[in-house]
Amino acid sequence: MGNDNVKKGKLKAATEETFLKFKESFPGIIEMPMKNSISKIESLGIFVLISAAPLEVSGFCMTIGEDTFIFVNKNHVLGRQNFSLWHEVYHWFTESTGSVSIVNEQENSEIEYQADYFASLVLLDKNHLSEKLWEMGIRNSNNAKYISYDHIIKLQHYFQVSYSSMVRKIIEIYPNSNLSSRYALGIPARQDELIRKTLDLNLSVNLIQPSKNTYISRELFILLEKLHSENKISKSKVFSIMDFIEKELS
Structure with a gap:
């Protein structure tokens, strides 16, 4: 995207409008300071996963059916993880999910620049x-x-x-x-x-410092149980997912 200050100014203005819409859509989510980003994001009905990834990966947001998952990299410092979480919330709210967010990609991508700016509006009023x-x-x-x-x-x-x-x-x-x-x-x-x-x-x-702790939303386990009870996934599939999670948490 380069250093086009006029373009960046327009992107910021558009993102500020999106941020206002977000606050109107979800009153009570934004607080200063933001003490617990994970719990706030989970209250939006989003599953949060924090696990290891290559250092260049910040995270990604993915929606499958009615369920949305946000992943962030536990190898980044905790302050960066908080920022990445809200960066991905922007992708969810604007329905621009599906791609992996790469560190410093905002310099070449308008949507990544806006997602970063959105995160700064959430965390740093x-x-x-x-x-x-x-x-x-x-x-x-x-x-x-x-x-x-x-x-x-x-x-x-x-x-x-x-x-x-x-x-x-x-x-x-x-x-x-x-x-x-x-x-x-x-x-x-x-x-x-x-x-x-x-x-x-x-x-x-x-x-x-990097948190080094894997985190998986409790609600994900509830979802797996629900899908199994509705015969949407098999018991063996549930066990394989649980086994993977157990290995991640160990």
Whole structure:
């Protein structure tokens, strides 16, 4: 898609309209901060699966009949997983499911760019972020240059997002404050430093590390039981699926 700012502006405006429709369609889903993305998404009737995949894969959304499944990669840091979950909700809501979301694909795909922006609208409300920055003493573009690594780390934990997503949203609010250098702490080569700074702030490192935990919605087991009782799948098929899940969880 390149760096066409006019095109990106139009895509953002369209995505903001979609986000408003989403909030109207599902009142009560959006909260700030988003404390538990999985439970909120499951309340939409979506099955969530978090399991291993190659690092370049963020996730995918797939609808089979009346059932929708969202998969995200547990090899990504937890903050990124939260973002990927809502990225896939955009695909579900706009009925653009079926393809695998690849890391950094938003640069070449309009729909992936919109899905990323949708996720940022869900997790990082600008007004609420501005309020938190105000509480930290960052009250205008003149002193935004004083936003420190510690500020960003505290904010990313409050909003439950990745470090880079937090920097990106702050730059959206203060685009002329020369904050791009703050991205550096989020690169893999400085992971140990990010962990140390996080621990120095008495914060958990869970958000900035891969979760390594497989998660499968409880409702999926209920669905399997229902399909079997309706003779839509055989008992052997249920057992084979359960066996696969057991191996994933072990």
